[in-house]
Amino acid sequence: MSRLTTDDLLKIKQKYKEEFTLREGGYRTKVTVHMGTCGIAAGAREVMDALMDEIAKNSIQNILVASSGCAGLCGREPIATVEETGGETIKYCDLNAEKMRKIVTEHFIEGKPLLDYALPPWSDMPFFNLQELRVLRNIGLMDPENIEEYIARDGYQAAAKALIHMTPEEIINVVKSSGLRGRGGAGFPTGLKWEFASKVQSDVKFMLCNGDEGDPGAFMDRSVMEADPHSVIEGMIIGAKAIGSHNGYIYVRAEYPLAVKRLQMAIDKAVEAGLLGENILGTGFDFGLEIYLGAGAFVCGEETALMRSIEGKRGMPRPRPPFPAHKGLWDKPSVLNNVETLAQISPVILKGADWYRSLGTEKSSGTKVFALTGTIKNVGLVEVPMGIPLRTIIHDVGGGIKKRGKFKAVQLGGPSGGCVPEHLLDTPVTYEDIVATGAIVGSGGMVVMDDNTCMVGMAKFFLEFTADESCGKCPPCRVGTRILLDILTDIAEGRGKEEDVVTLEDLSRDIIATSLCGLGQTAPNPVLTTIKYFRDEYESHIKHGWCKAGVCRDLCSFRIDEKLCTGCGACLRGCPSKAIVGEKKQPHKIIQELCVHCRSCYEACKFRSIKIMPAGYEGDLSELAEPAGAESSTKKGEA
């Protein structure tokens, strides 16, 4: 591709508009197979192969086949979107090669859409209609490997506007008044960050993008980098102009090979088109961009550690000041922004601050992408206006809890965040309101948990992560998280002591007060919030040796309530260790010595007659309805 001018951008847009209006392009149908990491993992390649194969075999002419990024509903991948002239758009989900072949025959050849395989129409699904796609505006709707498709969707218009018609101050003012706050976790106002760096005099400055995404369970940034890499690059060009930088890096973890590939392709194409490198769009502005592969340490997402890592040093945070706006990468003024933050810059520039503020609240404007996972029906990426209640996200967008479980809590902000219980579900999703609950908005991980989750186990899971990921620089985090983990492990394995909960809280507060970086300062949040909202669970573990969720293996036993058991045998059939005995239609029994606590009977019983009791409990099941009834003798060790 030759170097582009602003006119060319418009021409490409026009050309695509014409071609892709299906009729004019001569196509009847456009099929898009979504090939994000989630889709590919679920088998999108086989689906694509089957589609191409069938089309060739049947010599179908008028179908346009395209691939694209994640469609947002990762739990239902592989997904293919079918657009037809005059017809309704249909999204086929949970596909495999066989289904695809059938779709080709019945839908494309015989003209009968296979509604059994399709999602309900878009407008009927809260999953889609409650969402507002700004960050995800292009995702799943274009081929990320084709720069022209991005340009056709208004791509690089904002960069052109910023480079040609706007001064750095004007750019900064728009971003400032949009109220956009950094989406990487801390929520620092982006415009302000740019302003600080723009005011520092230096011939070399760096514009950096944080694509490290280390939170377990988060995949917003990966999806954007994979499915809309140019939006990140365009955001960086605009930021570079604002702060006066001519060099940039995108820091991506090496575990994201597809994101790296797409970003590299996008950079190469943009350079070829004169949208990166020297004299961008003939404006005389230079901005060179490179990818830096991170080795996948969580702490390398922290800004000072990330900069050390790019310098080739040990990725270890250092104290601020000096702030990166003064001394960042190689001691030069630097701005680091998150992927999601940058992806929103071009619409802000094109549509203005008021448009951006039209969604969200006064202090938390715009939208936020969440990675919805856990025991929820609609697993995937959702983008919602800030300020909507958590309940709406979980119950409406997310479709509520899977199977017969009951909502227990939602973990926000991954290992740095905390859990929010049922009674706080009406909390609006804003930076301030969420912090008041003890959790954080964070980068947008949202793990929904039902009553089969043990909160001690949950806290332990996150502490295992942070204790392992602590860089080791400062003692409160390096040793403190390890001690928290030890105590939690003791509680989960039946060695808990009465004073443990107090120790956990006390040590947590000291770790928060003294740690150097955000990792240590937030690592105890899962401990503090689970204690705050589920103290009874800790006490039940410690005092009664009883993990009521039946997760901590040493602190539970599975018993069949004879009064409820119908003798259907479902449990018996599912038990992998043949621990269940009983005649048909007679109450069954679990032989405790053989039970391996796998929970399959608990899940299998339709009559809920399997009860989770303290380990070694032998008494009457009804006696234990109240935890107070669980007298000591049931403690592990004595049992």
Added chain:
Amino acid sequence: MVEFTINDKQISVENGTTILNAARMNGIKIPNLCFDKRLRPYGGCRLCVVEVEGMPRLFAACSTPAAPGWAVKTDTPKLRKVRQTVIELLLVHHPLDCPVCDKAGECDLQDLAYEYGKPEGRFIRHRKEAPPDVRGPLIELTSNRCILCGKCVRICSEHQGRGALGLIGRGFPTVVQPAFGEILECDYCGQCVDVCPTGALLSKPFKFKARAWFLEEKETICPFCGCGCTLTLGVREGKILRSRGKEDVGRNKGNLCGRGRFGFDFIYSDTRLKTPLIKKDGAFVPATWDEALEYISGELKKIINTNGRESIGAIGSHRCTNEDNFMLRKFMLNVIGSNNMDSSASFGYAKVQKALDAAFGLKTHSINMDSPLDKDLILVLESDISITHPVFGLNILQAKRNGSQVIVADCRETKLTRHSSKHLKMKEGTSTAFLNGIMKVVLDRELCDRAAVSNITGFPGFEQGLEDYTPAKVSLITGIPEEDIISAAEAIANARNRMISFTLGV
């Protein structure tokens, strides 16, 4: 200037001064384990946290600049509580083997634990179980005692310019190790041993020699090179057991090289002369000092009487202190009445001295150790200063870190070439041509105040002498590319201030 208070004491410091430095200047103690004046603030140990009135957060004093109007408190119940926790956590993985640790008695960790620790730790699990690394000849590393303050790693890479130690792993299992876990191979300056606040890095020769509280400390000047560093000797029952540098003491300000720190063992060598010897019947025989002095003065008198004062000469040594050499001179002039003096330095510096005398009329040139620190540009000529004058070399490295340009012209790869802004690889012994070339470029391109230099006597002749030293010719002689000669000349001429540094043999 910033006006603020620490513990209600009014304090005024320059902008940008950290709270910890302000406190130190005012004699206020804030506990810390990872601070060293020579290093960048690290903010790792978290013990220096302080409270600022009206702010909910705690601030690490070592890395927070004081702000106007702040009321800083360094010792409050809240601070005592969190410091106690931090020490408690540090002691979780410490083996508490103080009875067999040479550091006991002068160990920062021990002192702080004594001040802040609780009699009983809440957390007793997790000792580190790494065997001590005793493979190296001079330094022992007992990781279990290490609190990961990173001082050794930083003094070695940031200050010593060596980088022989690193932090390996992350989180709780992190340890300090020589590169690739191999035997420590480095400058053996021992700076890491001095900065270690615990008994993790210890001097091997000093191992189990004496408890710290039995040592008497005496200061002396190192005999090894012209830097004249102050050694703090640890002496017990008249025997020197160790030598170390002490913060702010001497021209070396606590820095020492391997020779000064470990090189004193020769004094206890079996082959060392311990008494004067007098030659009797063709063989040297031990004598007492009284006998020897009497013999010498007798002989000197005899010679003066027979051959005159001028027939006596004395040879001093650059291994002696200036004071010793001065005494020798005084003795020769006033007592003997002879001007015949020389020094073992004639083989090295004396030629330089002569040249300096001839060119600039400089007869003495006592060197200011700190001179590199305020220079924008330092040109090092064919000198491996980090070896010949290690502690002076450290100041060149420090100047570089502070942003000075360091150009090194040398045929070798040395520590300085590795840290230089520009290494000009030149053929051995071609410094003169190189300097002539630089001067020619400076004059030809009018990079100096020609009017001023033209007034110097002999200038026309001098300039004429440079005639042949065109960059092309100099490049041929020195092997340095022409453009490098020109850009070096420009850099030197354009620097606000500059120095040329060289040692023996140029």
